[in-house]
Amino acid sequence: MTARNITRTIIVETPSRPGNLGKVTTAIGQAGGDIGDITTIKIGPLSTVRDITVQFESDEQLEVVVRAIEALGGGIYVHGVSDEVLRAHEGGKIRMVSKLDIRSLADLRRVYTPGVADVCRVIQEEPEKARYYTSIGNTVAIVTDGTAILGLGNIGPLAGMPVMEGKAALFDRFAGISGIPILLDTSDPDEVVRTIKNISHSFGGILLEDIGSPHCFEIEERLKRELPIPVMHDDQHGTAVVTLAAAISACRATGIELRDAVVGQIGLGAAGLAICRMFMAYGVKEMSGVDRQAAALDRLRQYGGTPLGSLEELMEKCDIVVATTGVPGLIKPEMIRQGQVILALSNPKPEIDPVCALKAGAAFAADGRSVNNVLGFPGIFRGVLNAGARDITHEMLVAAAQAIADCTSEGELAPHPLDPEVHRRVARAVEQVASQKN
Ligand SMILES: NC(=O)C1=CN([C@@H]2O[C@H](COP(=O)(O)OP(=O)(O)OC[C@H]3O[C@@H](n4cnc5c(N)ncnc54)[C@H](O)[C@@H]3O)[C@@H](O)[C@H]2O)C=CC1
Ligand SMILES: CC(=O)C(=O)O
Ligand SMILES: [Mg+2]
Structure with a gap:
């Protein structure tokens, strides 16, 4: 079967004794499952039931994981596997609703x-x-x-x-x-x-x-x-905004001056080229890149960046590496240089798992789940709509990036996407710039 990214929730019962959850998570990890949320459904005196959300490469890997949990024995059971992602999509995720109640003929005639x-x-x-x-x-x-x-x-x-x-x-x-x-x-x-x-x-x-x-x-x-x-x-720009914010935060923590850093990009498509342009406009002097398409390298050159001969050369040379290729696992752990910042931003799977990159010596590493344009686009549009702006300018995007960086805690590369304050601050920053322009 073709490899694909699937998410399932495994419902597991364990005896209510310390250590059992550890056994289960170890078995999942060793069988190649990538654990997300763990929710406790029921704690009884004898047993505890949890929903464990896990990502897999294939259905075969899911089966291996389930067998590995069942093989633990000692009262540990798999009660079932549910596909919560598909369930959540039944009937779609959005709908148009009326803001007004229509109960009387007067309502009808007004609306x-x-x-x-x-x-x-x-x-x-x-x-x-x-x-x-x-x-x-x-x-x-x-x-x-x-x-x-x-x-x-x-x-x-x-x-x-x-x-x-x-x-x-x-x-x-x-x-x-x-x-x-x-x-x-x-x-x-x-x-x-x-x-x-x-x-x-x-x-x-x-x-x-x-x-x-x-x-x-x-x-x-x-x-x-x-x-x-x-x-x-x-x-292009939502991604460039959050990537610049992540780079600002990484540089703040490592003491690197972003404008003097050597930044390397793997993948120079929509996201990659916009990131390049954003970083250069911010003042980064040295942007290098690789892409499998010659036309993409020409575009990099046109914007003042330097095409490099190979991925290996880029990994060797650059302080900050930004990957937007869509190719999972493209960056191998042995390519990581000590102290590098690795932003492997492809979804649904990154070019290298951040944990793996950190183990291999990276100072900071993140994937496209945390450094994601969800931190940018809602607030950017809220800001321009509030201001009645007719355009989204580079200055507004830099203001959005700075707002995201300002909301990022020390030691992190990005703020939590569910923190409403981030979106409010992005909106406010963009609206302020837009209003100055109007
Ligand atoms: N974290 C985030 O917020 C975002 C992440 N992305 C991710 O970035 C990836 C690319 O998206 P787009 O730029 O929209 O696509 P795109 O198709 O415009 O660009 C992909 C580029 O990567 C290049 N590429 C592919 N395989 C390569 C390889 N092995 N070596 C070097 N270059 C290679 C292609 O030639 C192309 O230029 C996707 O996985 C997407 O999920 C995109 C936008 C936001
Ligand atoms: C996050 C996003 O927009 C993408 O991966 O394409
Ligand atoms: Mg997208």
């Missing part, structure tokens, strides 16, 4: 016809009033063509829908913004730009998501130029 016609006329006379009398000012389109869904590649827009719904759920949760997924059945820049422009009246902003390189660059540039509302390609 709908005939009352609504008055509001239509107000907007017809003064189109800018749509911002106040409709949901447009708080609604962002989340647009994909399905060509670079996480690191899964060109799996098409329909298969990418769960990611788009996820982004919409995050917009709602962290910024109170309605995100509407839009799946495009074309990757042709002319068609994509035309389609988005034709539907743009419905939205206060456009978040481009998981659109692969190089066509993402032209699409974003043209939309930014031609639309009067904020447009941002998340995989």
